[in-house]
Amino acid sequence: MIQTGIGGTATSFNATNAYKVAQKMLDQAASSTSGASGSGEAGRSAFAELVSSAASNTIGDVRKVETVAADAVAGKASLNEVVSAVNSADIALKSVIAIRDKVIGAYQDIIKMPI
Numbered sequence: 286m287i288q289t290g291i292g293g294t295a296t297s298f299n300a301t302n303a304y305k306v307a308q309k310m311l312d313q314a315a316s317s318t319s320g321a322s323g324s325g326e327a328g329r330s331a332f333a334e335l336v337s338s339a340a341s342n343t344i345g346d347v348r349k350v351e352t353v354a355a356d357a358v359a360g361k362a363s364l365n366e367v368v369s370a371v372n373s374a375d376i377a378l379k380s381v382i383a384i385r386d387k388v389i390g391a392y393q394d395i396i397k398m399p400i
Contacts (some may be wrong), residue, residue: 299301336384343381348373 353370356362 336388339377339381339384343374343377346370346377369392 288342350367350370350373353362353367357364
């Protein structure tokens with residue numbers, strides 16, 4: 286196991302989930318731009334779709350965690366299922382936060398540019 290800076294451990298399961306989330310986002314972006322002619326408008330809409338799908342996937346993962354946690358309280362789900370769902374939602378949320386931070390950083394760099 287690898288210690289992370291957040292106080293948790295990174296396992297191969299977490300890494301696999303992170304790669305799956307990233308690959309899904311890249312596949313969605315590629316499929317939305319495959320028919321584009323390379324115009325700026327198509328690029329903007331592809332990026333907007335990428336961010337929108339990442340946010341909706343994260344919301345879906347969080348809702349799944351809530352459902353699995355409720356099932357665990359009722360005795361219908363195991364602890365492993367709860368931990369797996371929480372890890373998946375955590376990775377998706379961290380991915381969205383990282384994208385948000387990069388977008389904000391890029392915006393701040395653009396604002397600082399001289400005209």
